[in-house]
Amino acid sequence: MKAIVITAAGGPEVLQMEDRSQPVITATEVLVKVAAAGINRPDVYQRKGNYPPPKGAPRDIPGLEIAGTIAAVGNRVTRWKIGDKVCALISGGGYAEYCNVPEGQCLSAPGNMTFVEAASLPETFFTVWSNVFDRGKLQPGESLLVHGGSSGIGVTAIQMATALGNKVYVTAGSDEKCKICQELGATKAINYKTEDFSESIHKLTDGKGVNMILDMIGGDYTPGNIACLSEEGRLILINAMRGKDVQIDLAQVMRKRLIITGSMLRSREIEFKSAIARNLEQHIWPLLASGKIKPVIYAVFPAKDAAKAHTLMESGGHVGKIILSFE
Numbered sequence: 142m143k144a145i146v147i148t149a150a151g152g153p154e155v156l157q158m159e160d161r162s163q164p165v166i167t168a169t170e171v172l173v174k175v176a177a178a179g180i181n182r183p184d185v186y187q188r189k190g191n192y193p194p195p196k197g198a199p200r201d202i203p204g205l206e207i208a209g210t211i212a213a214v215g216n217r218v219t220r221w222k223i224g225d226k227v228c229a230l231i232s233g234g235g236y237a238e239y240c241n242v243p244e245g246q247c248l249s250a251p252g253n254m255t256f257v258e259a260a261s262l263p264e265t266f267f268t269v270w271s272n273v274f275d276r277g278k279l280q281p282g283e284s285l286l287v288h289g290g291s292s293g294i295g296v297t298a299i300q301m302a303t304a305l306g307n308k309v310y311v312t313a314g315s316d317e318k319c320k321i322c323q324e325l326g327a328t329k330a331i332n333y334k335t336e337d338f339s340e341s342i343h344k345l346t347d348g349k350g351v352n353m354i355l356d357m358i359g360g361d362y363t364p365g366n367i368a369c370l371s372e373e374g375r376l377i378l379i380n381a382m383r384g385k386d387v388q389i390d391l392a393q394v395m396r397k398r399l400i401i402t403g404s405m406l407r408s409r410e411i412e413f414k415s416a417i418a419r420n421l422e423q424h425i426w427p428l429l430a431s432g433k434i435k436p437v438i439y440a441v442f443p444a445k446d447a448a449k450a451h452t453l454m455e456s457g458g459h460v461g462k463i464i465l466s467f468e
């Protein structure tokens with residue numbers, strides 16, 4: 142099969158198409174003929190050599206989400222048959238014509254979605270569900286601040302939380318990105334380059350603060366995050382792009398009874414990811430099938446142009462998802 146391989150740690154040009162043998166499936170896995178693969182920021186970190194894949198994942202083929210057709214099933218697989226159209230979360234190896242997936246991590250492509258659309262879903266939908274709704278227990282009526290509102294994660298969090306009855310605020314780095322976030326359902330998008338987000342949240346919530354923050358930024362955002370959380374607020378970290386060493390006012394944590402937590406999805410066990418898949422199937426897939434939540438695709442590249450796709454992601458010019466096509 143053809144695969145996009147990280148030939149050495151480095152810039153986008155290290156991504157090269159090579160011939161590799163097809164993965165061999167275990168009894169509880171399916172083999173998917175990949176039609177499209179989503180690109181995520183963690184793929185960029187892996188390409189640069191800063192994010193080693195977990196045990197069992199391919200060492201040099203990136204890719205955390207795919208959509209395609211099942212080409213083979215292990216002899217203990219019960220849910221799927223050859224020919225089923227699925228999308229799936231994987232721990233690596235998505236930038237390839239074939240990919241092996243634990244059966245529990247597959248979902249049917251919702252509604253009449255194309256493979257490109259379906260491939261844009263798993264990584265951000267699993268991450269947002271797991272952090273915001275399972276870990277953070279966001280309740281209907283509560284407010285959520287999402288940093289990086291125009292990111293793949295951001296556009297998912299805006300739509301999912303809005304659809305489930307939450308008021309969503311976001312930060313983004315341009316007025317154009319802010320406008321798109323509001324069109325997707327955000328109550329207010331704050332341009333962090335021209336406004337202090339923490340002060341803005343204070344004003345927008347009449348001094349109460351937000352119930353939850355989904356944060357991928359960390360670093361110097363952290364004191365502002367702590368300051369604009371409400372009583373019993375939850376700060377949920379999924380990355381720390383502006384630094385992991387921070388100083389915080391612990392008195393505020395105690396006074397407001399805050400919870401600071403976070404998680405990393407990729408290295409979690411199959412059972413954990415499969416449980417998220419079943420929750421998404423029940424609570425979110427119907428909203429995708431009805432069009433209440435929509436995939437946000439910014440660009441699609443042929444697989445051979447994976448380097449161009451990574452260059453775009455690193456430029457920060459995109460809103461939503463960038464996809465590789467293998468068709």
Ligand SMILES: NC(=O)c1ccc[n+]([C@@H]2O[C@H](COP(=O)([O-])OP(=O)(O)OC[C@H]3O[C@@H](n4cnc5c(N)ncnc54)[C@H](OP(=O)(O)O)[C@@H]3O)[C@@H](O)[C@H]2O)c1
Pocket residue numbers: 180181182183264268289290291292293294295312313314315318357358378379380381382383404405406407454457461
């Ligand atoms: N923990 C987990 O399990 C998990 C899983 C998936 C993803 N993630 C993390 O979630 C984040 C989003 O992933 P993605 O694939 O959706 O990425 P993405 O689409 O490339 O988005 C990254 C976003 O970060 C913002 N940004 C970048 N540098 C910034 C800075 N210095 N200050 C403020 N904002 C900044 C950009 O927005 P502007 O252009 O508006 O600045 C951009 O929208 C990544 O950090 C990724 O590592 C974590």
